[in-house]
Amino acid sequence: MGLIEKYGTPLKFTYLPKIGSQINKARDYFKDAFEKHQYKANYNYCYCTKSSHFSFVLKEVLKNKVDIETSSAFDLSIVRRLEEKGQFNKNQYIICNGFKTETYAENMANMVKDGYNNLVCVLDNPEEFDLIESKTSSHTNLGIRIATEEEPNFLVYTSRLGMSSKKIVDLYQAKIQNHPNFKLKLLHFFVNSGIKDTTYFWSELTRLVNVYCDVKEVCPDLDTLDIGGGMPIYTSLGVELDYAYMIDQIVYYIKTICESRGVSEPHIFTEFGSFTVGESGGSLYSIIGQKEQNDKELWYMINSSFITTLPDTWGIGQKFILLAVNQWDKEFQRINLGGLTCDSQDFYNSDTNSNQVFMPKLKQGDVLHMGFFHTGAYQESLGGYGGIQHCLIPAPKHILIDKDSEGKFSYEVFAEEQKPESMLNILGY
Numbered sequence: 253m254g255l256i257e258k259y260g261t262p263l264k265f266t267y268l269p270k271i272g273s274q275i276n277k278a279r280d281y282f283k284d285a286f287e288k289h290q291y292k293a294n295y296n297y298c299y300c301t302k303s304s305h306f307s308f309v310l311k312e313v314l315k316n317k318v319d320i321e322t323s324s325a326f327d328l329s330i331v332r333r334l335e336e337k338g339q340f341n342k343n344q345y346i347i348c349n350g351f352k353t354e355t356y357a358e359n360m361a362n363m364v365k366d367g368y369n370n371l372v373c374v375l376d377n378p379e380e381f382d383l384i385e386s387k388t389s390s391h392t393n394l395g396i397r398i399a400t401e402e403e404p405n406f407l408v409y410t411s412r413l414g415m416s417s418k419k420i421v422d423l424y425q426a427k428i429q430n431h432p433n434f435k436l437k438l439l440h441f442f443v444n445s446g447i448k449d450t451t452y453f454w455s456e457l458t459r460l461v462n463v464y465c466d467v468k469e470v471c472p473d474l475d476t477l478d479i480g481g482g483m484p485i486y487t488s489l490g491v492e493l494d495y496a497y498m499i500d501q502i503v504y505y506i507k508t509i510c511e512s513r514g515v516s517e518p519h520i521f522t523e524f525g526s527f528t529v530g531e532s533g534g535s536l537y538s539i540i541g542q543k544e545q546n547d548k549e550l551w552y553m554i555n556s557s558f559i560t561t562l563p564d565t566w567g568i569g570q571k572f573i574l575l576a577v578n579q580w581d582k583e584f585q586r587i588n589l590g591g592l593t594c595d596s597q598d599f600y601n602s603d604t605n606s607n608q609v610f611m612p613k614l615k616q617g618d619v620l621h622m623g624f625f626h627t628g629a630y631q632e633s634l635g636g637y638g639g640i641q642h643c644l645i646p647a648p649k650h651i652l653i654d655k656d657s658e659g660k661f662s663y664e665v666f667a668e669e670q671k672p673e674s675m676l677n678i679l680g681y
């Protein structure tokens with residue numbers, strides 16, 4: 253309420269300390285699992301920049317001495333800028349994933365030449381080797397992405413991202429093994445379902461660790477397994493996530509499979525995006541009207557749009573923690589939340605655990621504010637930020653909240669609500 257009273261709604265906020273606490277939480281769980289299973293290699297926490305590219309996020313992430321995973325050419329321009337500002341040093345890892353365009357390959361080659369010693373170019377397909385080879389004569393570390401098999405109910409059998417295990421060994425033996433400039437150091441995969449306690453996840457993990465062992469048998473330089481992102485976050489207050497168990501089991505599987513294959517255990521890298529930044533973000537709205545369309549369907553209209561400010565709710569049916577911010581003493585009733593655009597899909601009416609949403613009953617003149625929490629990852633990258641959006645709904649004000657070592661909070665306006673001039677400009681008026 254304090255934030256709302258001071259800044260108004262619609263409002264996005266980022267609670268910066270959450271980023272560091274998430275990073276340290278994962279590190280602690282990996283440390284415990286390594287000790288328990290006597291795992292004799294290192295754990296590296298990389299941040300997947302595509303989940304939020306904002307400077308305030310990267311600054312906070314890098315305070316915690318993590319490494320970086322990139323997805324495209326411009327990501328590398330961000331890394332260079334961070335290095336110029338002293339927030340990143342040239343010995344930190346840069347794991348370059350994603351499809352390699354000419355520009356992306358050129359940027360990588362230039363950075364290796366400029367002394368970014370731990371840049372790893374992760375090949376998505378065999379042709380990318382030829383591309384990167386044509387751009388550089390410096391020593392370059394390589395990784396290869398292993399294609400995962402999708403969940404049985406998915407629309408395709410094998411992920412379009414990465415290469416099959418047979419192609420990896422062929423590529424290594426044909427082009428990398430005897431090349432003076434390239435070393436294959438890392439294998440990477442990303443299980444699309446995310447890290448979940450399901451038979452599918454564990455059997456895919458087992459298969460992929462076995463692929464690591466197959467390649468390690470022919471490639472002694474290989475020493476790192478990058479298991480991607482996908483660590484879940486809380487999208488409901490009614491579910492308990494057992495991070496300790498999941499991380500313990502991942503370490504156990506990797507250790508025991510490698511041991512049984514006579515292969516030394518790899519360094520483990522992760523690229524957590526949502527896990528790093530998701531829980532730091534929130535979106536606050538006010539209800540500016542009610543509509544009763546029939547005797548069952550009551551609409552509360554928010555003063556913004558789901559499609560434009562929380563596009564995952566619309567695109568992939570993503571749920572977030574939803575709470576009323578005030579009026580908690582009122583009776584609650586089932587409602588539908590409607591956004592301001594004219595799109596019939598601009599609504600939110602079901603929670604993670606139930607197909608319903610409840611909010612306080614309002615009398616004439618009552619003011620209700622509500623918040624979606626843990627919305628810090630992907631929403632701006634997907635919805636666009638400060639550009640032209642559906643029905644010209646403006647991007648909300650964005651506030652950064654920090655806490656110092658004495659527990660004192662500070663607030664900074666990162667961006668004011670978008671103004672009409674910025675849209676008219678883009679539209680050519």
Ligand SMILES: Cc1ncc(COP(=O)(O)O)c(C=O)c1O
Pocket residue numbers: 300303321349442446480481482483523524525526527629
């Ligand atoms: C290669 C790769 N690594 C990491 C991530 C981060 O995933 P998440 O945000 O689920 O942790 C993604 C997300 O798409 C990805 O494609």
